[in-house]
Amino acid sequence: MAKRKASKNLRRVLWATVIAAALFLGYLFFLWLQVKEPTFIRYKEFGISIPTQYEIHGIDVSxxxxxxxxxxxxxxxxxNVQLGFAFIKATEGxxxxxxxxxxxxxxxKEAGVVRGAYHFFYxxxxxxxxxxxxxxxxxxxxGDLPPVLDIERGWNMPVDKLQNEVQAWLDAMEQAYGVKPIIYTYVTFYExxxxxxxxxxxxxxxxxYQPDNPRISRPWHFWQHSEEGHVNGIIAKVDFNVxxxxxxAFRALLVP
Known part of the structure; x- marks a missing residue:
């Protein structure tokens, strides 16, 4: 009987220790949340969450x-968020x-927004x-951004054939403007x-819908993180970028 009572008391002590440890860890986590700088903050005015670790923000329009x-x-x-650049659709096919x-x-340009033009590629x-x-x-x-190749569709083309046509466009742009063009696409297409x-x-x-950065293995310059933004002066929803x-580094990328 005495052994059973001692065992029961031991279990009570162990449970009390576990509960106390859990409460202490929960408290530490609460304190960590108070000091941790959030990487995504929702701005009511923009209607979306915006990654705060980047200082230069922009949109793209068509x-x-x-x-x-x-x-x-x-x-x-x-x-601390102001739109500093805009990619503008120019041509297609x-x-x-x-x-x-x-x-x-x-x-x-008249408004003082750094501008870039993009081409939708067939x-x-x-x-x-x-x-x-x-x-x-x-x-x-x-002072403009380099030309942009927007490629999102493969149309079941052989990879080498698609790459040849892409390279032809990029080479022509670099020769015409003297800067390396930017490629726009999404992660799975690039891969x-x-x-x-x-x-x-x-x-x-x-x-x-990524919390910190796009999930891609290579370095990137611009990240389109939302297509649901709202901006003064634009009636429709708009894509947001950082x-x-x-x-x-931004100035170094611009057309000289």
Whole structure:
């Protein structure tokens, strides 16, 4: 009887110790939460959570955003977040031009927003002809971002054929503007079609709902982290992006 009672008391002591340890660890975790700097903060004004560890933020737009009041875009500032750049859709395929491009291109510069132009790429069409479409419609100036190749569809093309057409566009752009173009795509597409061939080009990667950074093994320059943002001066939702480096690295990327 005495042994059973001693064993019962021991179990009570052990349980009490476990509970006390759990409460202590919970308290430590609570204190850690109070001092840990959050990496994603939701801003009511922008309507989305924004990664706070990056200092340079921007958007990308096309005809889907309709007419944009660029001065309002530039003036919007919420705490330490202000939009410093915008990628603007220019061309598509061998002959299409975004109907809002000329206006967006002109008004963004007037508002003091660093601008970049992108081309939506058709892998089954000649890369040089698509480059000519871009070149005929986009006049990059000093201080603009490099030209961007937006490639999101493979259309079941052989990888080597797709890569050849992509390389043709990139080579033509570098020759025309004197800067290395940026590649825009999403993670799985890059891994399937582009990895190992274009790793020395600046990368603009789309990967949503990630807490800190896109899950890709190679370095990146721009990260499109949301497509649900709201900005003063734009009626429709808009894509949000961050730049990976500081202001000096950003300036070094621009067209000289």
């Amino acid at each position: 005809r889907y955003q309709s007419t944009i009041a660029w001065q309002e875009v530039k003036k919007m500032r919420v705490k 061998t002959g299409l031009v975004d109907p809002y491009f000329k206006r967006n291109w002109k008004k963004a 892998p089954k069409k000649d890369g040089k002809s698509q480059a000519q479409n871009f070149f005929e419609n986009v006049k990059l100036e000093s 399937k079609y582009l990895k190992g061939k274009f790793d020395d080009y600046p990368l603009w990667i789309a990967h949503y 730049f990976s480096g500081d202001s000096a």
